[in-house]
Amino acid sequence: MGVSTTSLFRKWRSQSFEDLVxxxxxxxTLRNALTSGSPARAYLFCGPRGTGKTSTARxxxxxxxxxxxxxxxxxxxxxxxxxxxxxxxxxVLEIDAASHTQVDKIREFIVDKxxxxxxxxxxxxxxxxxxxxxxxxxxxxxxxTLEEPPAHVVFILATTHPQDLLPTIxxxxxxxxxxxxxxxxxxxxxxxVAREEGFDLEEGAADILARSAEGSLxxxxxxxxxxxxxxxxxxxxxxxxxxxxxxxxxAMSSLVAAMAERDAPRAMERLNELVQSGRDLGRxxxxxxxxxxxxxxxxxxxxxxxLLGIPxxxxxxxxxxxxxxxxxxxxxxLKAAMELQxxxxxxxxxxxxxxxxxxxxxxxxVDLDPLxxxxxxxxxxxxxxxxGSGPLRQGPPPTPDRTAGFPSAPxxxxxxxxxxxxxxxxxxxxxxSRPTAPAAHxxxxxxDSPGPPRPAAPAAPxxxxxxxxxxxxPPPRTVVQSxxxxxxxxxxxxxxxxxxxxxxxxxxxxxPAPGKSVSSAPPQPGPETPAPSPTPRLPASGGLSGKExxxxxxxxxxxxxxxxxAVLMEARLxxxxxxxxxxxxxxTYSWHFEKFQKETGVLEAMAQEALGVPLRLVATLxxxxxxxxxxGQEHRSFVHRxxxxxxxxxxxxxPG
Numbered sequence: 252m253g254v255s256t257t258s259l260f261r262k263w264r265s266q267s268f269e270d271l272v273x274x275x276x277x278x279x280t281l282r283n284a285l286t287s288g289s290p291a292r293a294y295l296f297c298g299p300r301g302t303g304k305t306s307t308a309r310x311x312x313x314x315x316x317x318x319x320x321x322x323x324x325x326x327x328x329x330x331x332x333x334x335x336x337x338x339x340x341x342x343v344l345e346i347d348a349a350s351h352t353q354v355d356k357i358r359e360f361i362v363d364k365x366x367x368x369x370x371x372x373x374x375x376x377x378x379x380x381x382x383x384x385x386x387x388x389x390x391x392x393x394x395x396t397l398e399e400p401p402a403h404v405v406f407i408l409a410t411t412h413p414q415d416l417l418p419t420i421x422x423x424x425x426x427x428x429x430x431x432x433x434x435x436x437x438x439x440x441x442x443x444v445a446r447e448e449g450f451d452l453e454e455g456a457a458d459i460l461a462r463s464a465e466g467s468l469x470x471x472x473x474x475x476x477x478x479x480x481x482x483x484x485x486x487x488x489x490x491x492x493x494x495x496x497x498x499x500x501x502a503m504s505s506l507v508a509a510m511a512e513r514d515a516p517r518a519m520e521r522l523n524e525l526v527q528s529g530r531d532l533g534r535x536x537x538x539x540x541x542x543x544x545x546x547x548x549x550x551x552x553x554x555x556x557x558l559l560g561i562p563x564x565x566x567x568x569x570x571x572x573x574x575x576x577x578x579x580x581x582x583x584x585l586k587a588a589m590e591l592q593x594x595x596x597x598x599x600x601x602x603x604x605x606x607x608x609x610x611x612x613x614x615x616x617v618d619l620d621p622l623x624x625x626x627x628x629x630x631x632x633x634x635x636x637x638x639g640s641g642p643l644r645q646g647p648p649p650t651p652d653r654t655a656g657f658p659s660a661p662x663x664x665x666x667x668x669x670x671x672x673x674x675x676x677x678x679x680x681x682x683x684s685r686p687t688a689p690a691a692h693x694x695x696x697x698x699d700s701p702g703p704p705r706p707a708a709p710a711a712p713x714x715x716x717x718x719x720x721x722x723x724x725p726p727p728r729t730v731v732q733s734x735x736x737x738x739x740x741x742x743x744x745x746x747x748x749x750x751x752x753x754x755x756x757x758x759x760x761x762x763p764a765p766g767k768s769v770s771s772a773p774p775q776p777g778p779e780t781p782a783p784s785p786t787p788r789l790p791a792s793g794g795l796s797g798k799e800x801x802x803x804x805x806x807x808x809x810x811x812x813x814x815x816x817a818v819l820m821e822a823r824l825x826x827x828x829x830x831x832x833x834x835x836x837x838x839t840y841s842w843h844f845e846k847f848q849k850e851t852g853v854l855e856a857m858a859q860e861a862l863g864v865p866l867r868l869v870a871t872l873x874x875x876x877x878x879x880x881x882x883g884q885e886h887r888s889f890v891h892r893x894x895x896x897x898x899x900x901x902x903x904x905x906p907g
Contacts, residue, residue, distance in 0.1 A: 298429025431466025
């Protein structure tokens with residue numbers, strides 16, 4: 252390239268509407284206004300830097316004052332066109348608002364002189380660049396002039412931040428929005444400039460320059476001039492990457508491949524190679540974001556052909572890599588890369604941020620975000636359930652038995668012989684038939700004092716559910732009778748194993764909790780009592796019984812949330828009904844019941860993860876009794892006892 256004292260972006264500034272790059276809508280509107288002979292008196296050109304706002308303002312001023320005008324295209328041959336182009340025309344005033352923010356400057360340059368007729372041109376044109384830099388008082392001084400300018404004056408305001416302008420200014424201007432140029436438009440322009448300047452520019456180098464310019468033609472021309480000075484007569488891809496500190500798509504593909512294979516040492520090795528070769532980590536983050544963006548669009552088939560502006564050979568490599576990755580995974584990487592892009596501007600810690608991001612992507616276990624960890628667990632669980640192959644993750648080992656009263660065998664019908672009734676404890680297995688004697692005391696639950704002995708009652712007809720008469724056909728569910736203490740008795744019902752078709756029981760029988768009694772003698776089948784059926788089981792959870800499922804759920808919740816575990820410790824397991832665990836809370840624990848109701852969804856999600864099958868949790872609250880504590884007293888008692896789970900202290904929670 253020959254020696255020149257003029258920068259390329261100034262030398263190749265557009266001089267006519269025909270030469271303007273990429274702003275067809277704006278060009279067409281301005282040409283029509285010039286052809287009609289009635290241009291507006293105030294224009295606002297807004298858009299990103301390097302998109303042609305100031306160049307368009309100068310072309311419009313030339314078209315207004317051309318010797319053949321007003322015309323849709325300036326001739327660039329008459330004296331006025333040439334003087335406007337070199338900035339020596341007295342009637343076309345270009346003002347930099349960033350250096351003239353004071354209201355006195357605006358009054359001196361515009362307000363006090365706007366009424367004077369133009370000295371040599373047809374129109375007096377004021378071009379105010381970066382107009383958003385003006386102060387509020389300057390805008391107020393300019394406001395009346397913009398609303399009612401003289402017939403020989405045209406204002407053209409240019410800005411990159413139109414949102415900073417006062418609404419009163421915006422309402423008085425005809426607005427034209429300039430958009431960013433596409434990489435293809437910039438590449439074609441760079442190729443033309445390189446050919447005219449006499450040096451060779453490889454197509455790949457032009458693509459890299461066009462993409463790195465981010466839609467600004469001026470930035471691309473500045474970079475082209477810098478690379479041409481560095482490389483000489485021939486500019487190649489490696490010259491551009493070396494000067495701009497870029498790594499290239501091949502390096503990004505290698506880095507993403509290491510992330511996909513969760514190979515942290517290899518990813519760190521690739522990063523170190525890029526740093527040692529002098530690559531800029533800030534630009535590398537931009538490259539990674541762009542590479543992941545292309546992979547995401549390709550993986551969801553959102554683009555076709557050359558819409559991304561990528562050469563065919565690179566496009567084939569992107570398709571191959573995108574086919575091996577899921578869109579969700581690419582999206583997760585893209586979010587992390589965008590966070591890195593915003594934070595890596597500080598060069599002192601850019602490498603540390605890069606290393607942290609790569610470790611997060613290659614070693615997910617170090618990500619301590621609990622919500623993200625829960626999402627991953629749910630995703631793995633859904634993948635295991637949906638695929639139907641491969642064992643699901645086993646839950647934690649069962650904890651000590653806390654299901655006193657859960658049936659080791661299904662309930663039996665109430666016998667009709669007088670003087671005998673099956674004993675149950677919250678839906679537990681019935682004990683042996685015992686005659687009612689004067690010395691027998693009714694059972695108590697949760698440490699209640701026994702009441703007076705109950706006299707023997709004559710045999711009652713079999714009970715039915717939901718108010719049915721004794722003559723009506725029996726329902727498919729078996730009715731069992733359970734006493735709850737001196738306050739009264741209640742009936743509980745559970746589904747028999749033969750109705751559900753579940754497997755044989757396994758594991759030890761439930762042990763009674765401290766202070767609670769259950770019947771331990773084996774049931775004695777009589778002439779009217781059917782033989783006991785197998786314990787209900789969950790068929791999809793490895794043959795776990797209801798008791799074992801409840802134990803596993805308690806252990807799983809204890810690992811995840813100690814407070815929810817403390818709530819569940821006050822519940823009693825009543826029955827297992829077709830994929831539902833039914834539990835009950837004593838009437839004095841209404842706060843625990845309400846807490847359970849609010850957290851049912853969380854507990855069911857934990858149950859599915861712990862047991863491997865969907866399980867519905869149903870809770871009931873027993874009938875209210877006398878002297879029940881208030882919710883506040885109950886909550887304080889719960890907090891008092893929960894402290895022992897975390898501090899290890901023994902808490903005495905006895906009454907009084």
